[in-house]
Each structure stands twice: as structure tokens, then as C-alpha cells.
Amino acid sequence: MLNRKWYLLFAILAVMLSMSACSRRLRGGNTTTISRLDTIKSRGKLVCGVSGQLPGFSFVKANGEYAGLDVDVCRAIAAAIFDDPKKVEYRNLNAKERFTAVQTGEVDILSRNTTWTFSRDTSTGMEFAPVIFYDGQGIMVRKNSNIKNLEDLKGKSVCTQTGTTNEQNLADQMRQRGISYKPIVFEDVNTVFTTYEQGRCEAITSDRSQLVSRRTTLSKPNEHTVLDLLISKEPLAPAVKNGDTKWFDVVKWTINSLINAEELGVNSQNVNQLANSSNPEIKRLLGTEGDLGKAAGLSNDFVKRIIIHVGNYSEVYDRNLGKNSELKLERGKNKLWNQGGILFAPPFR
Amino acid sequence: MTHFWRNRKFLSIAAQLISVFTVAIVVFILWDNLTYNLELLGIGFGFDFLQSQASFDIGETLIPYKPTDSYYSALLVGLLNSLRVSIIGIILATIVGAVVGIARLSTNWLVRNLALVYVEVLRNTPLLLQLFFWYFAVFISLPKLENQISFFGLINLNNKGTQLPFGLEISSELSALILGLTLYAGAFIAEIIRGGIQSVARGQWEAARALGLKPGLIMRLVILPQALRVIIPPLTSQYLNIAKNSSLAIAVGYPDIYFVASTTFNQTGKAVEVMLLIMITYLTISLTISLTMNTLNRSFQLKER
Amino acid sequence: MNQNEIIKWLRKNLFDTWYNSILTIVCVFLLVWGAKSIFTWILFIAQWKVIAVNLQLFLVGRYPEQMYWRLWVSIFIILGLTSVTIGSLVKKIPNRWLPLAWAISFSVILWLIGGGLGLQAADSNLWNGLLLTLVMAVTSIVISFPLGVLLALGRQSKLFVVRNFCILYIEIVRGLPLIGILFIAQVMLPLVLPDDITLDRVLRGIAGLTLFSAAYLAENVRGGLQSIPRGQFEAGKAIGLNSIYIMLLIILPQALRAVIPALVGQFIGLFKDTSLLSIVGLLELTGISRSILAQPEFLNRYAEVYLFVGLLYWVFCYSMSLVSQRLEKV
Numbered sequence A: 001m002l003n004r005k006w007y008l009l010f011a012i013l014a015v016m017l018s019m020s021a022c023s024r025r026l027r028g029g030n031t032t033t034i035s036r037l038d039t040i041k042s043r044g045k046l047v048c049g050v051s052g053q054l055p056g057f058s059f060v061k062a063n064g065e066y067a068g069l070d071v072d073v074c075r076a077i078a079a080a081i082f083d084d085p086k087k088v089e090y091r092n093l094n095a096k097e098r099f100t101a102v103q104t105g106e107v108d109i110l111s112r113n114t115t116w117t118f119s120r121d122t123s124t125g126m127e128f129a130p131v132i133f134y135d136g137q138g139i140m141v142r143k144n145s146n147i148k149n150l151e152d153l154k155g156k157s158v159c160t161q162t163g164t165t166n167e168q169n170l171a172d173q174m175r176q177r178g179i180s181y182k183p184i185v186f187e188d189v190n191t192v193f194t195t196y197e198q199g200r201c202e203a204i205t206s207d208r209s210q211l212v213s214r215r216t217t218l219s220k221p222n223e224h225t226v227l228d229l230l231i232s233k234e235p236l237a238p239a240v241k242n243g244d245t246k247w248f249d250v251v252k253w254t255i256n257s258l259i260n261a262e263e264l265g266v267n268s269q270n271v272n273q274l275a276n277s278s279n280p281e282i283k284r285l286l287g288t289e290g291d292l293g294k295a296a297g298l299s300n301d302f303v304k305r306i307i308i309h310v311g312n313y314s315e316v317y318d319r320n321l322g323k324n325s326e327l328k329l330e331r332g333k334n335k336l337w338n339q340g341g342i343l344f345a346p347p348f349r
Numbered sequence B: 001m002t003h004f005w006r007n008r009k010f011l012s013i014a015a016q017l018i019s020v021f022t023v024a025i026v027v028f029i030l031w032d033n034l035t036y037n038l039e040l041l042g043i044g045f046g047f048d049f050l051q052s053q054a055s056f057d058i059g060e061t062l063i064p065y066k067p068t069d070s071y072y073s074a075l076l077v078g079l080l081n082s083l084r085v086s087i088i089g090i091i092l093a094t095i096v097g098a099v100v101g102i103a104r105l106s107t108n109w110l111v112r113n114l115a116l117v118y119v120e121v122l123r124n125t126p127l128l129l130q131l132f133f134w135y136f137a138v139f140i141s142l143p144k145l146e147n148q149i150s151f152f153g154l155i156n157l158n159n160k161g162t163q164l165p166f167g168l169e170i171s172s173e174l175s176a177l178i179l180g181l182t183l184y185a186g187a188f189i190a191e192i193i194r195g196g197i198q199s200v201a202r203g204q205w206e207a208a209r210a211l212g213l214k215p216g217l218i219m220r221l222v223i224l225p226q227a228l229r230v231i232i233p234p235l236t237s238q239y240l241n242i243a244k245n246s247s248l249a250i251a252v253g254y255p256d257i258y259f260v261a262s263t264t265f266n267q268t269g270k271a272v273e274v275m276l277l278i279m280i281t282y283l284t285i286s287l288t289i290s291l292t293m294n295t296l297n298r299s300f301q302l303k304e305r
Numbered sequence C: 001m002n003q004n005e006i007i008k009w010l011r012k013n014l015f016d017t018w019y020n021s022i023l024t025i026v027c028v029f030l031l032v033w034g035a036k037s038i039f040t041w042i043l044f045i046a047q048w049k050v051i052a053v054n055l056q057l058f059l060v061g062r063y064p065e066q067m068y069w070r071l072w073v074s075i076f077i078i079l080g081l082t083s084v085t086i087g088s089l090v091k092k093i094p095n096r097w098l099p100l101a102w103a104i105s106f107s108v109i110l111w112l113i114g115g116g117l118g119l120q121a122a123d124s125n126l127w128n129g130l131l132l133t134l135v136m137a138v139t140s141i142v143i144s145f146p147l148g149v150l151l152a153l154g155r156q157s158k159l160f161v162v163r164n165f166c167i168l169y170i171e172i173v174r175g176l177p178l179i180g181i182l183f184i185a186q187v188m189l190p191l192v193l194p195d196d197i198t199l200d201r202v203l204r205g206i207a208g209l210t211l212f213s214a215a216y217l218a219e220n221v222r223g224g225l226q227s228i229p230r231g232q233f234e235a236g237k238a239i240g241l242n243s244i245y246i247m248l249l250i251i252l253p254q255a256l257r258a259v260i261p262a263l264v265g266q267f268i269g270l271f272k273d274t275s276l277l278s279i280v281g282l283l284e285l286t287g288i289s290r291s292i293l294a295q296p297e298f299l300n301r302y303a304e305v306y307l308f309v310g311l312l313y314w315v316f317c318y319s320m321s322l323v324s325q326r327l328e329k330v
Helices: A002-022 A029-033 A036-043 A069-082 A098-103 A118-123 A165-177 A189-198 A208-215 A245-263 A280-286 A302-309 A313-320 B008-041 B071-103 B109-123 B127-141 B172-199 B202-210 B215-252 B257-268 B271-300 C003-013 C018-045 C049-060 C065-090 C098-114 C129-156 C160-175 C178-192 C201-226 C230-239 C243-258 C260-280 C285-293 C302-329
Strands: A046-050 A058-060 A088-092 A126-128 A133-142 A157-161 A182-186 A203-207 A224-226 A232-236 A239-241 B149-151 B155-158 B161-163 B169-171
Touching: A002 B008, A036 A069, A036 A245, A046 A069, A046 A098, A058 A069, A069 A088, A069 A245, A069 A302, A069 A313, A098 A126, A098 A239, A098 C178, A118 A126, A133 A165, A133 A208, A157 A165, A157 A189, A165 A182, A165 A203, A165 A232, A182 A189, A189 A203, A189 B127, A189 C285, A203 A208, A208 A224, A239 A245, A245 A280, A245 A302, A245 A313, A280 A302, B008 C160, B008 C178, B071 B109, B071 B172, B071 B215, B071 B257, B071 B271, B109 B172, B109 C018, B109 C302, B127 B172, B127 B215, B127 C260, B127 C285, B127 C302, B161 B172, B169 B172, B172 B215, B202 B215, B215 B257, B215 B271, B215 C178, B215 C260, B257 B271, B257 C178, B271 C160, B271 C178, C049 C129, C049 C285, C049 C302, C065 C098, C098 C129, C129 C160, C129 C201, C129 C243, C129 C260, C129 C285, C160 C201, C178 C201, C178 C260, C201 C243, C201 C260, C230 C243, C243 C260, C260 C285, C260 C302, C285 C302
Parallel strands: A046 A088, A157 A182, A157 A203
Antiparallel strands: A126 A239, A133 A203, A133 A224, A133 A232, B149 B155, B155 B161, B161 B169
16 A cells, blocks of 8 residues: 555556656657748648838738738749649748748748848857848938938937847947947837938938838938948848758749749740750749659759749839839849849759 | 545645656757757757857957957847946836926826826837837938037037037937836836825825925935835836836947847747847846845835834 | 915914924925916926827727727726726625636736627738737736746745745846846746747737746735645645645635735836837837837927826826725735
């Protein structure tokens, strides 16, 4: 009788010990052999982390639909996987939670005007896909402030957003030139711009594309000007979680196909005819020849799907940032490598 | 023979063992998941990052600071800023609270009810909202330097900040933060002080007047010491709230310890270390305030024979 | 009231001593000047269009319009239950079914708002504004209540591990600012949970609020527990009840009744604290108002928006504090 109760107690304790199988390590690398690509396919939609507040890159139109360069990248991937660019769920992420959201798998891909840097590539557990927009950090001031270059900012206040590369780059440049200034820093990007507009700071610093884009949302856009100087390189690229090569390859080659399509002259208007073109490069791109798509886990004609639904890089750019948009940003460095820019994608072979 | 499930000693040991195991297993699972995830992401554990360069600038510093200084220096700057706000907030809020608390007891109907309106409005709206109001709707809506509002040339208000006599200049961010914290905590402190003074028995007033003491002396020698006995414990928790609420500085762009720690996390990705730093800092500040006030409390307590 | 009575009242309350008279005159001056400026501002300078245009966003955010009937049904249920509760409190007729009715209606309302199980689901990202504030405040209080009671009981326990764990938890959580706890919930929770469990942003916010509120509730309940004379416990033992029943049937009801004012104060605090969730990216009432202020047409309408939102918060909190004062008298 004395023994029975102790046995029961030990039995209960043993059962509890087995509950610690909830711990990931003891379950073994089970979860890592399933690629995110398969999870997305079975889920039926892509979860895309965006900003949602940056016209031209990712924002919500009046009818509730998302639009922008970053949004189109996600639509392209959804088109490649599901032949339907609408199978995307967008999550608005602020600058602080964007990396955590990728690390924990809350979003499949971070397409959120994020700058690719050494430290982000190595110490935040993410991989960066090819650059979709070569940008640089700039400064916006009021036209009547007579600030023409960094030296004119001596003693003035500059609004900036924390959690971005902008904060550090500005500090570096000002320190190098020995200019003393006062940084006014906020977490929320809207607060940064509204505080600048109120006149609390004489200048505001951010990626040039962001400055141009948000200038259109100020109450008197013509009173402000984006200076011609560049404080740093800001290559914007989408990012995925470390350790999943299959999914990473899909994202990489979706972006490469956008660029290659423009290079080969394939766009959403002529893609159907060009599928039967005599050019072997185009045939391989569109999947009429070869098995490149299948090797990546997609259908062979995945590029055709992308171009039909979303278009090639120039169509995407013109629609969101270029001549067909409100921003009318020059392509500049974002032209193809053989047209004076630095956009270059590896061949489809 | 009693069944084993009624045997008190067994039950007690069983309960302790089961609870120990539950806590240990839950902690083990969580810890394991955490380290597994951190490993997968390539983020190690360690405080060495504190020595590396911060490379971000801080707008307001009490000690000299350059972006080439370490994260450790940046955090120190943040800590000093937090302490500055907390201490000034505590002092000013006590003064405001005392004035309003006594006003609540005034024989003047108008004064009494104006104080009541102040207390009820400020206590029932969120502090964050009040801070936003003070910062955006008031301080940065002030006119520019050229058109600044000036009180006899001593106090100047413009959209960059407040200029006080003796060369003190407070930025808009700090002004909004101090004003918001002071007025909010002042409302609560007013009620505490009112409650304390009201808790002193009426007989004490009458006895003191019978002795011939003037009202000022009655307050100082008879009422206040007794009232303070009731006031100090809730006052302590209000002071703790001021210190904790100073963390809302992040909403108005004032670089306090929480803001700097948060920026450090954004740059380094070291979630656990930053979390530990924040916890240790605030727990130390809370402990210090509690200990100080408890010592003060003890000197006011009734000394039983 | 005839003229004499008015003059007598004025003399007694406003002008009884010389310094009171001066104070009165100064106050009247300030009041008139203040009232004039405020009313001029409200009627002529302020642009209230921002409120009128965005009223929907403030109150329910992007909740789908065709599902509004669900919100009306929920309001109807709440109003109905509240009037029955007030009636039973005032008439001192205890209604045994009331607590059960509240518990069931809580789940029903959550089901109505969120969908699932037969109703079309409304994604939690679409609940914004006042709707989200109310849902989060009520859910946190409901979940943190049993948690707080357990912590308070655990703090009294004779078991070394349990008691010290509870003390450690309570003291650490009470020493940290809420924003620190929300940061921990937002960043650490995804890292410590197993892969298959993903908490969305609203859940993480609720988790943070709940963990925070449970510690403060535990202290309030502990005060109540300590006020129960030991005799109650001994009388329970004398009848032959075991410890658990004594706690549930005798001690806890008395302890909780003693601290109802503190509990209501805690709820008011929690309601105000939901505003901090705007800093971690949730679009409750404070968050959605900042979002509205970022719209190009309404960029500088800070005073209008913050005063309107402040009024909404004030109405809820002041009503709750009135209820608490009324309960204290019961």
C-alpha cells in the first residue's frame, strides 16, 4: 500500500516529462525538411510582409487593394506558384517588427523596401533576394530654407526614423564632416513626416524614393525639395528566412525572371505570341523548352504566368514609380545593365 | 488505514514535486525553443555587443556622447535622461498635487470644483493620449523662433522648445513629456493628499485651535505629520508610476533608456540581452524609489511603546 | 430660490474671506477668458470634418459593413445584461443566473464579432478603433482575473516553490513599465513558442496586457484575502469542508467583494493602458487616430482628433468610476 502511491506519483511525473517533447530540439530537425514553398502551396496563399504606408512601394488604395513595387513582387511570386496574383495576404509591418516577423515565420517573405546590408544578412537570420531597387539615402528640406548641402545643416534639427539604416548613415556622414546637428528620432514613420511638416525640424532624411513618395502626401508638396546629394547606398531587396534554399531559389528566380523578361523584350502584351518565338533564350524563359521551372519546384511556364499577370520589370516600375505613376521617378541606376543601369540577372539556362 | 490520497504528508510532498516539475518543464520547453530559434537565426547570446560602436546619434544628452561611443555609453545616456525626467517629474507632480489637493478642500466653491474638474478629466484619459496632445497639438504647433511667444523676456516658447531663465533650455520633446507626466500624476497625487488630510480626525483641528495655534502652525505641527502617515504608501506607488511612465518618452521622441534600448535591439537583434537590460534598469529604479520612500515612511509611523 | 438665498449662498461659498474673494474673482476671470477662447476655437477655428469623415474608422475601423448587425446585437446583449445587473444590485435581489449569463454572453459576443463556427470570419486585422479597444480590455480583464486570483492564492501558499515563484512574478511585473512588457510579448513570445503556434499581433497584445494586469490584480486580491479573519477559515474546517471548498465558497467571495472598488479601478487603468498598444503597431482607438492624422487632408488636425478621442476614453472611464463609487456605497 505504501508503494502504490509513490508509483502513481512517479507515473504522473514521467508523463509530465514526456510533455517536454513539445520542445523543438527534442523533436529533431523534423520541421526543417519541409520547405516553406510546400507550406505555401498547401496553404493556398502567400503571406507577404509589407509596409502598407509607402506610396509607390506598398500602400492601400481607396478600394482596399494593395499596390506598389513591393506588392508586385509578392503578386509575381503568387502568380508563379498559383497562376493567380490575388492569392496573397498582406501584413502591414512597422520598422521594428519586420525582422522578427520573418524570423518567426509569421510572414513568408519580407517585401518592405528593406536595405540589404552585411549585418542584416549575417546576424538577423535572413537571406536577401536580388535587389529590386537601387536607392540611396537623401535629405528633404523646405525650398525656402536655403539649405543646399550637408554643411548647411549645422546646428539644425533633422527628423529621422529609428530602426533604419538612415539613422546611422546620417550620423556617420555628419561625424566625418564634423558638422554638429540635432537628431529628432521617432519610431513611427508617419510621426517623422508629420513632425517635419510641422516645422519642428528643418530637414528630414530617408531613402530618396521614400522622400519623393511621401512628399506627394504632404499638404503642400511644392514647398519641399529633395536635395541632389546621396548620403549612402540603399539597395532595396526582399528577404526570406535563413535555411530554406528551395523557397529562397523561388524568390530569387521570380525577381530574375522579371529582369530577364525586360532584357529579352517580353512583356504582358506579347508574351503569348513570343512563347512560340524562334529565340531559344525566350523559349527557355517561358518554359516552352527545357525543365527549368520543375527543378525549382514550380511549373515550367511559371515565368509566363508572372509576365501575363504582373508584367516585366519595366512595366512594374512604370506602373508604380515611373511614368505611369504619380511619382515619376527616373529609372536612373535601375535601368538594365546594357542600357546604362546596373540591373543584371543571371541567364535562364 | 487512510487512502493515500488523504494522507496529508504524501499530498504535500506530491503537490510540491508536481509543481516543481511543472514549472521546470515549462521553463525547459520555453528555454529550449528560445535557444533553438536563436541558433537557427544565427543570433548568439552574450553582452559583448555592448562594447561595439553604437553608430547612432542621440539628440539630447547629459554627458558628452558621439556616435563612435559604445552601446554601453548610449544606454548610459538613456538612463541619465530617464532619471532626469523621473526626478523632475516627481518633484513637480508633488507640488502640483499638493496645490490641487488642498484646493479640493477649499471653502471656496469655485476653487473646489475647478480642482475637481482638473482631477476627473486628467485621471480618466490615457497618459499616452495626453502626451500626444501636449507634444503635437501644443508644443510643436507653437510659432517659429522669429515669432516666439515671450513672457516678459524671461520665458520664451517656440516650436523648438522652451527657454527658461538662467539659460535653461528645454526641447519640445522634454517639455511635453515633463508637462504631461506632471499634470497626470498631479491629479492622482491630489486625491491622495486630499484623502490623507481628510483622514485626520476633526477633533485634532478643534483641539489645536483650542490650544490657540494659528492655522499655519496647525497644518505644520498637527495635521500634516498625521496625514503623511496615510499619504506616503500610495504616494510611493504614484512615484513608481512616474518612473515607469517615463518610458512613454518613445512616443514623443525623447531618448530615454527604453528608447535607446529599443534602438539597440533594432540594430543588433539581441532580444534577450536587451530585454534583460530593460528589466534590470527598471527594477533597480523601482527598488530605489521603494526603499527611499519606505525609510521615509518608517520615520512617520506611530512608534508603539 | 429667491434672491436672498442666492446671495447667502454666494457669500458663504465664494466670498467668505478676503482671500477667497480674490480667488473667486481671479477664477471667474480665468473661466470667462478660457471659456470664450475655447468656444471660439470649437465653433469657428477647429475643422471638425476629420471626425465626421472618419467616424466609422474611429469606432470600428475596417470591420466589414455587412457585418455591422453583429455589433448591434452585441451592444443589445450588453445593454440588456447591464440593466438586469444594475436592477438586481439596486433592489438587492441576488440573481443566481447573472454570473453565468455574463460568462456565456462574453463567449457569444466574441463569436459574433470574430466569426467562425457558422458565421463568416472577420480577420482580427480588421477590428480597429474603439471596437478593438473594448475587445482587448474586456478579454484581458476576463483572462487575467482567474490568473490574478491564482497568483494571490499561490503567494499565500506554504509550498516554497509556488510561493516564491508567485512573489517573483508579481514583483518583477509590477516593477516594469507596461511598454516593456509589451515589447517582451511582441518580440520574445514568437521566439519561445513552438513553430506550429503562431500568435497574431492582437493575441500578443492581449497576452501582454493580461500578464501585466494579473500581477496588479493579484496584489489587490491579496489585500482582500488578508482582510478575512482567520475565524472564517477555522469555521469552515469545523463544518468539515476541505481547503479547496473553503477557499471557493467562503473566503474568496468575501475577499473579492471587499476589493471590488480596487478591481474596478484596475479595469479603468487597463482600459486606459490599451492605448499603449498603438506603440506596438495595433490600431486600436489611439492607433487609428494617429493613422487618420497621417492622411494628407487631415495632417494638422491634432487638437480636434485628440480631443475627440480623449472624450471617448473619458466617457467610458468616468462612467466606470461612477459605478465604482456607487458600488462602494452598497
